[in-house]
Amino acid sequence: MARDTLVLCALETTAYPYPSRDRQGAVASHDGSLAENRSLTVAARFVATVPGHYSGLMLSEESISSDEIGSADRRSILGRSPEIVEGYLREMNEPAFRARQVIEWIYRHGAGEFSEMTNLSKRLRQRLTDDWTLFESQIVNRAESSDGTVKLLLQWRDRSTSECVLIPDGVRRTACISTQVGCPVGCRFCASGIDGLQRQLSAAQIVEQAMRVQQLCGREDRLSNVVFMGLGEPLANFDATVDALRTINADWGLNVGARKITVSTVGLAPRIRQLADLKMQITLAISIHAPDDDLRKQLIPWAAATSLDELIDAGRYYFQKTGREVTLEYVLLAGVNDQPDHARGLARLSRRLRSTVNLIPYNPVPELPYRCPSPSAMQSFLLGLREAGVNVHLRRSRGLDIDGACGQLRRREALKR
Numbered sequence: 001m002a003r004d005t006l007v008l009c010a011l012e013t014t015a016y017p018y019p020s021r022d023r024q025g026a027v028a029s030h031d032g033s034l035a036e037n038r039s040l041t042v043a044a045r046f047v048a049t050v051p052g053h054y055s056g057l058m059l060s061e062e063s064i065s066s067d068e069i070g071s072a073d074r075r076s077i078l079g080r081s082p083e084i085v086e087g088y089l090r091e092m093n094e095p096a097f098r099a100r101q102v103i104e105w106i107y108r109h110g111a112g113e114f115s116e117m118t119n120l121s122k123r124l125r126q127r128l129t130d131d132w133t134l135f136e137s138q139i140v141n142r143a144e145s146s147d148g149t150v151k152l153l154l155q156w157r158d159r160s161t162s163e164c165v166l167i168p169d170g171v172r173r174t175a176c177i178s179t180q181v182g183c184p185v186g187c188r189f190c191a192s193g194i195d196g197l198q199r200q201l202s203a204a205q206i207v208e209q210a211m212r213v214q215q216l217c218g219r220e221d222r223l224s225n226v227v228f229m230g231l232g233e234p235l236a237n238f239d240a241t242v243d244a245l246r247t248i249n250a251d252w253g254l255n256v257g258a259r260k261i262t263v264s265t266v267g268l269a270p271r272i273r274q275l276a277d278l279k280m281q282i283t284l285a286i287s288i289h290a291p292d293d294d295l296r297k298q299l300i301p302w303a304a305a306t307s308l309d310e311l312i313d314a315g316r317y318y319f320q321k322t323g324r325e326v327t328l329e330y331v332l333l334a335g336v337n338d339q340p341d342h343a344r345g346l347a348r349l350s351r352r353l354r355s356t357v358n359l360i361p362y363n364p365v366p367e368l369p370y371r372c373p374s375p376s377a378m379q380s381f382l383l384g385l386r387e388a389g390v391n392v393h394l395r396r397s398r399g400l401d402i403d404g405a406c407g408q409l410r411r412r413e414a415l416k417r
């Protein structure tokens with residue numbers, strides 16, 4: 001069962017460009033090598049390098065049965081490039097411009113069903129419906145905050161769930177999206193990591209979250225920003241994350257400017273360099289959360305694998321390759337990392353990297369012992385950094401009344417079941 005399950009997981013993200021009725025399954029093995037699946041292979045290899053987390057990935061094999069996954073014959077069309085859609089339509093002797101029509105229906109007009117694509121023949125619409133899925137997820141919970149933040153809990157065909165969020169701010173419309181179901185990193189203060197990693201999300205599923213948030217904006221409003229800061233570690237699902245980035249950025253896709261897209265990582269140095277080499281102009285945010293390795297290891301288990309010195313080097317490499325200044329994210333935890341010494345250490349790190357610092361007030365999770373510092377303590381911390389010459393911003397808490405912390409809505413729903 002475990003092997004079958006992993007094969008089906010692999011099929012979700014294999015490189016098959018479009019539905020083919022004689023396609024064979026991907027090959028999977030239990031030693032961490034998953035042939036024909038770049039995303040899972042990268043994740044399996046990566047997770048295998050971090051003590052105690054390989055078993056988390058193996059657990060996910062057993063937690064999803066093949067019945068729950070459903071048919072793999074119909075694949076998501078989201079994230080397929082115009083060339084791939086054109087290739088599929090050519091096999092049906094459809095002219096090349098049909099691909100542009102289909103893509104426009106998806107990303108410009110926000111079609112939820114192929115049947116809405118009224119300038120296509122009925123026969124073609126039916127064939128598209130038979131071969132592809134457009135939206136795979138169901139919205140199983142929607143929470144709206146008094147500050148306008150809207151959080152959606154999406155359920156996939158295997159009944160796993162992930163969160164995506166719309167954060168409106170003036171004219172800005174930001175989507176916060178997830179890259180994994182659960183998270184293998186297990187930061188001590190975060191709801192997403194409590195139960196570990198369940199599985200990777202495919203590129204299509206990552207794009208689908210941004211599309212769901214676009215739907216929340218309505219037809220007159222467009223997404224202006226996308227942040228990969230939801231559940232999961234994006235760089236531990238590297239290929240799917242990069243494929244999704246390309247679709248979100250593409251002029252035929254969601255057309256969000258690269259500089260308006262942020263990928264947040266706890267800091268996987270080799271993957272940061274790999275991302276830098278792609279020269280995509282996106283913003284890289286490194287979650288530091290502590291000014292020294294000892295405290296960082298206490299808060300972020302994966303910090304045991306990468307020192308702050310290595311992260312600073314990787315961040316410098318990112319700047320050299322892309323010209324984009326790196327952001328350091330620092331969640332403020334009362335009595336843990338909010339003292340004047342911590343501010344001085346953070347200022348030193350920021351100067352070494354010539355980075356901007358974002359201070360994030362902690363959004364409490366009821367099961368966890370951490371608390372947000374008082375407003376005056378946060379202001380003191382901010383001033384300490386400013387006086388040290390750091391370009392620093394204190395973020396506003398959003399969605400406090402709707403389980404605003406990352407993974408919290410998903411966890412609450414899971415506990416109800």
Ligand code: SF4
Binds near residue numbers: 266
């Ligand atoms: S803070 Fe981010 S990396 Fe850490 S457990 Fe939560 S989702 Fe994972």
